[in-house]
Amino acid sequence: MNAPELPKLVLPGDYLGAAEEFLPGRGTYENRGRIYASVLGTATVDPRDRTVHVDARNGIPEIQEGELVYARIDEIKTAMAVCTIVSTGTSRRPVPGNPEGTVHISKAREGYTESLSGEFAVGDVLVARVLQSRPSVKLSTAAATLGVVAARCQVCHALLTAGPKELHCPRCGNREHRKLAQGPRPGGPAEE
Numbered sequence: 001m002n003a004p005e006l007p008k009l010v011l012p013g014d015y016l017g018a019a020e021e022f023l024p025g026r027g028t029y030e031n032r033g034r035i036y037a038s039v040l041g042t043a044t045v046d047p048r049d050r051t052v053h054v055d056a057r058n059g060i061p062e063i064q065e066g067e068l069v070y071a072r073i074d075e076i077k078t079a080m081a082v083c084t085i086v087s088t089g090t091s092r093r094p095v096p097g098n099p100e101g102t103v104h105i106s107k108a109r110e111g112y113t114e115s116l117s118g119e120f121a122v123g124d125v126l127v128a129r130v131l132q133s134r135p136s137v138k139l140s141t142a143a144a145t146l147g148v149v150a151a152r153c154q155v156c157h158a159l160l161t162a163g164p165k166e167l168h169c170p171r172c173g174n175r176e177h178r179k180l181a182q183g184p185r186p187g188g189p190a191e192e
């Protein structure tokens with residue numbers, strides 16, 4: 001049995017073959033009988049068992065659903081916060097390629113959130129859970145243990161310190177509110 005013709009470099013979401021013909025392997029996923037690439041990389045078929053797999057280029061790790069990640073907020077929109085995922089939560093493995101993730105306003109905290117800018121600010125570092133990893137990364141900070149782990153003062157950019165109810169700036173005394181992560185952080189103390 002010959003290996004099928006596959007495009008050498010594939011992108012996440014590229015169709016690789018029918019599930020009746022191949023087995024989905026590493027770096028792929030199956031949806032309605034069709035196998036797709038889940039990572040950017042090189043597609044190959046193992047002729048022994050007809051497993052199609054994609055070797056991630058530059059070893060870009062996959063972000064798994066359910067896993068915790070650290071992300072930095074780049075932009076606050078009306079309905080979502082747009083972040084850059086910087087590392088996995090437990091192993092603190094860096095995530096190269098700077099994948100983007102979003103926190104929808106309904107997933108920022110338990111209950112109703114009037115405005116995301118009342119919970120997050122640009123530059124905050126979050127610990128968040130991955131709700132969906134493809135085609136786009138969707139994150140949640142709703143659980144008590146999830147949310148902001150490092151924030152900078154919006155006035156003077158010093159790192160804020162957590163007080164009993166809110167954050168305060170040791171440099172200029174400014175007080176700010178965030179949806180803070182309570183309890184121990186995955187992978188030990190946060191960077192910085």
Ligand SMILES: [Zn+2]
Pocket residue numbers: 153154155156157158169170171172173174
């Ligand atoms: Zn300040």
